[in-house]
Amino acid sequence: MKTPRHLLAATVLAAGSLFLSGCDKPAESSSPATESTPAPASTPAADSASAPAANAPADEEAVADTGEPKVLNLFCWSEYVPQAVIDAFTKQTGIRVNVENYSSNEEMYAKLLSGGKYDLIQPSEYAVEALIEAGQLRPLDKSAIPNLKNIDPEFLDMPFDPDNKYSVPWMAGPIGIVVNTELVQDDIKGYKDVFQEKFRDKIVILDDAREIVSWAFETLDIPINDVTDENLAKAKDLLAQWLPLVKVYDSDSPKTALLNGDVALGVVWNGEGAILTAEDEKFKWIIPEEGTHIFVDSLAIPKSAEHPKNAELFINFILRPKISKMISDEFPYLNPNLAARELLDPDALANPASYPSKEELDRMDTFKNIGDKASDIDDLVTTLKVQ
Amino acid sequence: MAEAATAVPVATGRRRWPSGPTFQRWFLGGWTLLVFAFLYIPILLLVVFSFNRSKLGIRWTGFTTEWYGKLFSNKSLLDSFYNSLIVASVTTVLATLFGTIGAWLLFRYKFPARRMLGLLIFIPMVMPEVLMGSSLRLLVVAVGGSLGYIAMIIAHTTFCFPFVLVGVQARLEGIDPSLEEAAMDLGATPVEAFWKVIVPYLMPAIVAGALMSFTLSFDEYIVSVFLSDATSQTLPLKVYGMVKKGLSPELNALSTIFIVATFFLVLITQVIKKRP
Amino acid sequence: MAVVAEAAPVTGGSSHERRPGWGAWLFLAPLLLWLILFVVVPSVLLVVYGFCERDGLGQVVFNFTWENYVRAFEWKWLKILLDSIWYAFLTTIICMAVGYPAAFYIGRAPERFRNLLLMLVMIPFWTSFLIRTYAWITILSNNGFFNTALISMGMIERPIEMMYTPFAVVLGLVYNFLPFMILPIYTSVEKLDNALVEAAYDLGASPVRAFSRVIIPLTRPGIAAGALLVFVPAIAMFAITTLMGGGTNPTIGEVIQNQFFRAQNRPFGAALGTLLLVMFFASLWFMHARKREA
Numbered sequence: 011m012k013t014p015r016h017l018l019a020a021t022v023l024a025a026g027s028l029f030l031s032g033c034d035k036p037a038e039s040s041s042p043a044t045e046s047t048p049a050p051a052s053t054p055a056a057d058s059a060s061a062p063a064a065n066a067p068a069d070e071e072a073v074a075d076t077g078e079p080k081v082l083n084l085f086c087w088s089e090y091v092p093q094a095v096i097d098a099f100t101k102q103t104g105i106r107v108n109v110e111n112y113s114s115n116e117e118m119y120a121k122l123l124s125g126g127k128y129d130l131i132q133p134s135e136y137a138v139e140a141l142i143e144a145g146q147l148r149p150l151d152k153s154a155i156p157n158l159k160n161i162d163p164e165f166l167d168m169p170f171d172p173d174n175k176y177s178v179p180w181m182a183g184p185i186g187i188v189v190n191t192e193l194v195q196d197d198i199k200g201y202k203d204v205f206q207e208k209f210r211d212k213i214v215i216l217d218d219a220r221e222i223v224s225w226a227f228e229t230l231d232i233p234i235n236d237v238t239d240e241n242l243a244k245a246k247d248l249l250a251q252w253l254p255l256v257k258v259y260d261s262d263s264p265k266t267a268l269l270n271g272d273v274a275l276g277v278v279w280n281g282e283g284a285i286l287t288a289e290d291e292k293f294k295w296i297i298p299e300e301g302t303h304i305f306v307d308s309l310a311i312p313k314s315a316e317h318p319k320n321a322e323l324f325i326n327f328i329l330r331p332k333i334s335k336m337i338s339d340e341f342p343y344l345n346p347n348l349a350a351r352e353l354l355d356p357d358a359l360a361n362p363a364s365y366p367s368k369e370e371l372d373r374m375d376t377f378k379n380i381g382d383k384a385s386d387i388d389d390l391v392t393t394l395k396v397q
Numbered sequence: 398m399a400e401a402a403t404a405v406p407v408a409t410g411r412r413r414w415p416s417g418p419t420f421q422r423w424f425l426g427g428w429t430l431l432v433f434a435f436l437y438i439p440i441l442l443l444v445v446f447s448f449n450r451s452k453l454g455i456r457w458t459g460f461t462t463e464w465y466g467k468l469f470s471n472k473s474l475l476d477s478f479y480n481s482l483i484v485a486s487v488t489t490v491l492a493t494l495f496g497t498i499g500a501w502l503l504f505r506y507k508f509p510a511r512r513m514l515g516l517l518i519f520i521p522m523v524m525p526e527v528l529m530g531s532s533l534r535l536l537v538v539a540v541g542g543s544l545g546y547i548a549m550i551i552a553h554t555t556f557c558f559p560f561v562l563v564g565v566q567a568r569l570e571g572i573d574p575s576l577e578e579a580a581m582d583l584g585a586t587p588v589e590a591f592w593k594v595i596v597p598y599l600m601p602a603i604v605a606g607a608l609m610s611f612t613l614s615f616d617e618y619i620v621s622v623f624l625s626d627a628t629s630q631t632l633p634l635k636v637y638g639m640v641k642k643g644l645s646p647e648l649n650a651l652s653t654i655f656i657v658a659t660f661f662l663v664l665i666t667q668v669i670k671k672r673p
Numbered sequence: 674m675a676v677v678a679e680a681a682p683v684t685g686g687s688s689h690e691r692r693p694g695w696g697a698w699l700f701l702a703p704l705l706l707w708l709i710l711f712v713v714v715p716s717v718l719l720v721v722y723g724f725c726e727r728d729g730l731g732q733v734v735f736n737f738t739w740e741n742y743v744r745a746f747e748w749k750w751l752k753i754l755l756d757s758i759w760y761a762f763l764t765t766i767i768c769m770a771v772g773y774p775a776a777f778y779i780g781r782a783p784e785r786f787r788n789l790l791l792m793l794v795m796i797p798f799w800t801s802f803l804i805r806t807y808a809w810i811t812i813l814s815n816n817g818f819f820n821t822a823l824i825s826m827g828m829i830e831r832p833i834e835m836m837y838t839p840f841a842v843v844l845g846l847v848y849n850f851l852p853f854m855i856l857p858i859y860t861s862v863e864k865l866d867n868a869l870v871e872a873a874y875d876l877g878a879s880p881v882r883a884f885s886r887v888i889i890p891l892t893r894p895g896i897a898a899g900a901l902l903v904f905v906p907a908i909a910m911f912a913i914t915t916l917m918g919g920g921t922n923p924t925i926g927e928v929i930q931n932q933f934f935r936a937q938n939r940p941f942g943a944a945l946g947t948l949l950l951v952m953f954f955a956s957l958w959f960m961h962a963r964k965r966e967a
Contacts, residue, residue, distance in 0.1 A: 083627065088638025093473070108627035111638050116934040117622065119730045120531065125538030144730055211834075217920050219935060258837050259920030262640045266807070267919075269455045270814035272836050281641065289453065341642075381729045388936030392928060393749050395921055421880050425778045432775040433793065436851065439808035440797045442818070446808075455811060499704050506693035508701065512961075516954060520712050522902075523953045524719070525909045525929045528946045531939075532715035555711045560853070560902055567898035568860045587696060601863045604788065605856035609902075612798045612852070618912070619930075636801045644804055652800035659799065663792050667785065 076319035080105045083317070084324070085121075085128035087307070088113055090181075092340045099327050105320050113262075122146070122312060129315040130324060135306045138177045139170040139379035147176040148311040154322040157329030164371070165346035168306065170378060177308035178325050181343040183280035184304040184366060184374050185221060187296040188287075193274035200299040201225050204275055205252040214267045214276035217259035219391035220377065220384065221303065222249065225277065228301040235378040237387065246390055253394045268293070279305075283363035284342035295363040297370040304374035306346075440656065447649035464646040465654075471647055474635055478651060481632040484546060485614040488553040492610040495554065496561025497603055501591065503562075504569045521556035529556065530623035537624070548624040549631070553614040560613065561606030568602035716950065723944035731937025741944035750928070750945060754952070757924040760914070761907035764846040765854075768903050769896065771847070772854035776895075777888075779855070780862025781870075791859065794852050802849075806916050809845060810836060837919030845917035846907060853906075854899040861895025909949065925949060 080103070084091065088111040096107045110128070112118045115137040122128060123146075133141060141147050152158065158166075158178060165179045189198050193212070198204060204213060215222065224234040226245035258267045264278040265286050277298075286293040309328075311321045327333060334350030342364045345351055351359065359365055366374075380387075450459035468474065502508070503515055521529065530552065537548050576598065580590035596603070618633040625631060636648060693701070723745075726736045744750075779790045797805070812818045813835040820832035835841055865888070873887040874880065889896070911926030923931075925945065932942030 089642050110625075110627040110630070111634065112622075113637060114934050116731060116937055119732065119937075120933065120939075121534075121623070123730065123732055124531070124534055125544070140730055144728070214919075217915075256921065257919055259915075263643070265453075265643075266455075266810060267837075269453065269816075270810065270836070271816035271832070272814050272834075285643070379729075382727065382731075382937070384731070385727075385932075385936045385938040385941070388931060388938075392923060392931070395923055396749060396753060421884075425774050428774040429778040432771060432851070432855075435771075435848070436794065436797045439805050439812065439848075440800065442808045442811060443800060443804060446811075455816070495704055495707065498700055502693075502697060502701050502704070505691060506697045506701075507690050508693055508697075514705075514708070516957060517708055517712055519905065519953070519957070520716055520950065522905045523909060523950060524716070525911075525926055525946055525949070527930050527933045528719055528943065529715055531933065532718045533711065535718065536710075536714060551711060555707070563898050563901055564857050564860060567857055567894040568864065570894040587694075598864075601787075602857075602860040605791065605860050608791065608795045609853060609856060612795055615799055616802045618802070632801060633803075636803050640803065644807060648801060648804050652804060655799060656796055659792070659796055663789060667789055 076317075076323055078317045078319050080320075081317055082107045082320045082324055083127060083129045083315075084109050085118065085126065085130065086111060086132040090132065090307070090341065092336055095328060095333055095336050098333065098336075099324060102327070103320075103323060105323070107324075122314075127314065127316060128312055129317045129321040131310055131312055132180060132307055133177070133310055134377075135168065135170045135308070136377040136379045138308055138310060140381070141310070141312075142171065142176055143379060146313050148313050148315060148318055149175050150178070150311065150325075151319075151322055154319065155326045155329070157326050160329050160331060160334070160347045160349040162346045162348045165306065168376060170306075170376065171308070177310040178329070179346045180307045180309055180328075181337070181341060182304055182306040182346055183343040183364075184297060184370070185216070185225075185277060185302050186280055186283055186363065187275065187277055187298055188268060188283050189275040189294045189296065190268060190271075190273075190292055191294050192292045193271075198275065198296055200296075201229050201252075201277070202300070204277060205255055207255070209275065210255045211257045212274040213256045214258040214260060214264045214273040214278070215256055216264065216278060217261040219388040220380075221277075222253075222391055223387050224303050224377070225298070225300075226252070228298065234301075234303060234375050235380065237380045237383045239386075242386060242390060246394070249391070249394055253391070259395070280363045281341065281343055284361050287361065287363055288342070297366055297373060299373070301373045301375065304344075304371075304376055306376060440652075443649050444653045444656070447646050447653045449646055449649075452645060453643050464650045467645075468647040468650045468654075473630070474632075474647060474651065477630045477632045477635040478655075480546075480629055481615050484549050484553060484629075484631060485611050487550050488557055488614040489607050489610045491550070491554040492557035492614075493561050493603060493607045495558040496606055496610075497565050497596070497599060499558065500562045500565035500569060501595065501599075504566065518559045518562055522559045526556075526617075526619040530620040533620070534623040544624055544626040545629045549621055549629060552620045552624050553617055556620070557610040557613050560609045561603070564606045564609070565599055565602045568599055572598065719943050719950070720947050721943075722940050723947045725940045725943075727938055727940050731933075731939055733939055733943075738940075741941045742947075744941060745944045745948050750925075750948075753923060753928055754925045754949070756922065757908050757910075757926065760842065760846065760924065761904050761910075763843055764850055764907050765900050765904040767843065767847050768850050768854040769900065772851055772899070773858055773889075773896070776855045776858035777862050777892075780859045780865070787863070791856065794855055798849075798852060802912065805848075806845060806913060809841075809848070809917070813841060813844075836917070837921070839918070839922075842914050842918040845913040846910065849913055850903040850907060853902045857898035857902060858892060858895040861892040861898075865891055905953070908953075 082105050084096075084107050086109065091109070096109065099105065100107060110121075110126075112121065115134050118131060118133065118137070119140075122131065138147070152174075155178065158174070161179055165182065167173055168179075171177045187198060187200075187204055194209075196203065223237075223242070223245050226248045227234045227236070227241065230241075230244055230248060232241050232244070257273050258264070258276075260267060263282070264276055265282045267273045268276055268278075268286060269289070280295075283293075283295040287295050309325050311318050315321060328337065329347060331347065331349035331353055334345060334347040335353045338345045338350060338354055338358065342358065342361060344364055344366070345354075446457075447464055448460050448462065449457055450461045450463075451457070499518070503511060508514065533548070533552050533555075534544070537544060542548065572595075576594055577587075577590050580594045581587065585593065616633060617631075618637060621631045621634055625634060636644070639645060639648070722733050723741050724737055724739070725741075726734045726738050728734045775794075779787060779794070782790060810817070814820070815832040815834065815836070817836075819835070820829075823829045824832065869891070870888060873883040909924075909926040909929075911924055911930050914924045915927055920927075929942045929945050929949075932938045932945065936942075
């Protein structure tokens with residue numbers, strides 16, 4: 011009789027693992043996958059692979075009790091909030107943090123607006139604006155966030171959220187050019203130098219239609235948020251020359267193609283640039299002379315949040331210099347927290363991809379929300395990709 | 398040609414593996430070996446790189462077992478692995494059940510709109526996952542249900558069972574009709590006949606379907622994006638999230654352990670089988 | 674495609690069909706319910722959304738409009754759809770050619786090895802899709818194993834560009850779908866009557882003819898099932914094609930995916946999805962009609 015032993019094996023494997031995971035669960039209060047009854051606030055050290063800072067800074071200010079149930083539903087970018095920070099927060103406040111991730115702002119909208127219950131979200135700048143316009147954000151109670159003073163004034167009161175009514179900056183970073191100097195000896199200064207015939211099939215760029223169009227706008231001296239049909243037509247002509255030269259479109263990990271030698275240069279996020287330059291000296295990072303877009307990710311509280319005060323507590327917590335430093339240690343982006351920057355390694359501060367110079371910063375613009383023009387832009391780029 | 402003279406038709410039960418001239422046997426064997434090599438090349442690489450010192454997994458920079466250590470302290474990764482295992486196992490059971498019974502019912506009985514039903518089952522296979530995931534999410538929310546394990550299992554089962562059904566249907570084609578009739582003549586009810594006669598006949602297709610279901614569910618990303626909640630993050634969700642920072646070799650370590658464990662499990666069951 | 678028509682939808686021969694009794698209905702009911710709730714309802718939603726507009730955040734707004742469906746028929750989207758179908762077709766053919774001999778070998782293996790071999794076919798796919806695919810990238814890149822090995826052996830001077838080409842896309846697709854071809858074919862091979870097979874070889878036909886004239890036709894249901902299980906999902910694939918192909922020449926799956934996220938135009942994505950479904954059903958129905966005539 012041909013008994014399905016292997017089905018049984020698989021079930022046994024599953025049953026076995028169920029049993030094992032059951033054994034693991036008690037008293038881990040701050041990791042994402044615990045059961046619903048709140049567990050004691052103290053957590054054993056280092057239960058994650060990241061920074062070993064389970065011993066949170068001892069000099070914290072006293073933390074007020076918000077009166078809400080001790081839960082926080084955090085909805086953030088994947089791998090953008092270090093586990094150690096979450097653990098430290100739980101240890102300090104006794105609030106358990108449930109983490110759910112997303113990989114794009116649009117995914118975040120989709121899930122937020124279709125029944126997601128989140129207390130804190132991490133939108134990019136244009137997303138903050140879109141959400142404000144749609145009335146989806148809850149105004150911040152600034153008195154609960156005194157640490158806001160640590161933020162660089164350059165990053166406060168930005169066009170997408172005047173006076174920071176709804177959001178607090180988390181991390182920022184420009185888009186830029188990375189060049190493999192072993193394969194490319196030219197002096198690359200901007201987009202025009204990248205998109206040359208001689209680099210055909212050697213280029214990687216972000217798979218983000220809005221970004222791509224903004225580079226064309228920068229080159230044509232059009233303000234990047236001035237998305238009109240007329241301007242798009244002009245950009246289309248330029249892009250029709252650029253895009254056939256591209257070998258790879260990748261927003262998730264453009265560094266792969268560069269490291270593998272399949273491409274020689276590219277236009278990528280600064281986080282990727284920082285990883286590449288730290289990995290091998292042959293990679294050079296350049297801010298395009300035509301100008302570039304700087305993204306600013308922020309923390310904000312949705313209107314439907316059930317624990318807004320806990321959320322404000324968390325925001326204030328991550329604005330502490332030592333905590334903010336922990337975030338920077340994990341992610342080589344631009345930290346807008348000046349007090350934290352004073353604590354950073356000189357090496358980290360010296361990485362040009364993470365911390366552009368003042369004059370480079372001046373060449374950077376942020377995105378504003380363009381509503382349904384996003385679809386037209388995507389259309390344009392897709393059409394050009396297909397040819 | 399060839400061996401016509403000496404071979405005896407198989408009523409004696411003697412079998413050559415596989416049948417046919419020696420050359421063909423070696424050819425098929427060699428081909429199969431090549432196919433397995435093709436399937437396992439990236440896996441071999443994966444295993445080797447789980448011992449690689451460099452985090453980026455592109456170049457070999459030295460031997461280390463640190464990633465295995467880090468894996469065991471990476472609770473959220475392990476949890477996501479268990480979640481995937483649980484969801485995939487339950488999905489497999491349900492999908493196999495639905496697929497087998499569904500195939501049999503469609504085959505045996507003249508239900509009204511049978512053809513229509515037969516077509517409906519293809520929808521989950523051809524509908525893009527992002528559409529299925531988002532509409533199911535809306536459905537769950539609209540009826541006031543909650544996201545998480547149950548929602549994910551429902552969604553996974555929905556797109557896995559057609560795979561089982563199609564496979565079982567193929568096996569049913571050309572089945573000897575007298576099989577079931579004989580059983581019933583001997584006093585079995587239709588259900589008993591099904592269970593005791595048809596199911597054993599279908600077993601290879603059921604096993605194949607189960608294997609496919611498990612694989613599809615275990616690796617499912619998009620649908621899980623829409624239907625999971627904070628406590629039910631599955632492995633693919635975790636993995637996709639890690640891409641920006643670079644896929645840590647902990648993942649390689651996890652996969653290596655899983656593969657090795659499965660190998661041993663399978664080997665053990667094989668040994669047990671040989672005993673009697 | 675005649676092969677595909679055979680498989681879909683198999684609703685049984687005529688000699689042993691019965692009218693369903695209450696028992697059969699009892700068992701069908703839960704399945705029917707499941708189908709209605711989780712397949713029909715989402716499909717209806719899909720069609721309906723295609724007729725809707727979107728708001729500032731790309732979500733659906735219930736105002737009736739034709740614009741999405743009109744737009745879906747523009748040549749550029751149809752071209753993408755046709756390209757995706759072509760890739761799926763190529764993948765299916767290659768999987769058939771590569772997978773059949775292996776499935777045959779496994780199906781005729783001694784009983785105690787069969788399930789083992791089957792599992793061995795599947796086990797590579799219990800690793801995460803992303804790391805598998807990145808492993809392939811590491812193998813095929815310019816600095817990857819394949820090229821480095823060939824260069825160090827002096828066989829070539831400059832690396833062969835394999836990544837981010839149509840070759841890489843098809844390789845990735847074939848790799849991921851091969852088991853879904855092998856398994857169904859195996860189930861047909863496994864039930865081959867020994868006597869028949871031996872007889873085919875022993876009755877004097879050349880081995881090749883025995884194989885093609887007797888054995889392959891006998892396993893036709895398995896081949897057809899395999900073709901279906903590869904071709905159909907392959908059309909809507911997106912992740913592999915993006916990773917291996919570099920994002921140039923997007924597939925219909927990628928485009929639909931995009932509508933939901935980056936392009937913030939869910940209604941249009943729904944319209945494209947509906948188009949895909951309708952096309953699929955139309956071709957199935959058509960092939961079935963032809964088969965019944967034959």
